[in-house]
Amino acid sequence: MIKLHGFSASNYYNVPKLALLEKGIEFEEVLSYTGVGPQYKPEYLDKSPLGKVPALETAEGYISESRAILDYIERAYPQHSLLPDTPFGVAKVQELSQFIELYFELVARRLIPNLLLGTEPDPVVLKEVENSFNKAVVALAKLSSFEQFAYGDQFTLADIAAILNLPIVRNVGIKFLGRDPLSEVPGLDAYCARMEARPQVKKVRMDSVSDRPGFMTHLKALYGV
Structure with missing residues (x-):
């Protein structure tokens, strides 16, 4: 099973997360908060060279950067495509x-x-x-x-x-x-209301809210904010 490393308060993390949910792909979430400079977690740099989230763990290795992860997901799991057919x-x-x-x-x-x-x-x-x-x-x-x-x-x-x-x-x-x-x-306000009603979007939002206290605690410990 593929694993998604990062944290739910991050929009960048939620990009591939929502794609996986919408496509119905089974995956495991691995909580990983990261920082900057010398405070990076050294082991996480093996997953994402700049220490950023998200990182996708596959049987072949790790992929970082949301855009690259989305491309992998589409190619590896073509069912329920998130791209048009032309x-x-x-x-x-x-x-x-x-x-x-x-x-x-x-x-x-x-x-x-x-x-x-x-x-x-x-x-x-x-x-x-x-x-x-x-x-x-x-x-x-x-x-x-x-x-x-x-x-x-x-x-x-x-x-x-x-x-x-x-x-x-x-x-x-x-x-x-x-x-x-x-x-x-x-049309944008009505569109956004429709999107927020989607079950997968609701899950991403709820997970993000649940993760926010942990993320803020992490920021305080890392930067003193």
């Missing part, structure tokens, strides 16, 4: 997934330390984040109407990207901008 469809799903990760999640992540520590962000950084959100919101509406799924008529990797990355944008927007920028995307 080259164009696959490319569009990958385009939308990457768009959400680059222009929403990575932008919002600049303010995560402020969310965790309860501090006010640098005004210059906050303005840059707001400007980036404004541009991305307009562009996202051109990539998907969110009528049923993120792309097409089946659940795909683009849905996983949306489900796991967009909530952080809402949190950052509401906390620091006084508004939810995603509500400006037609």
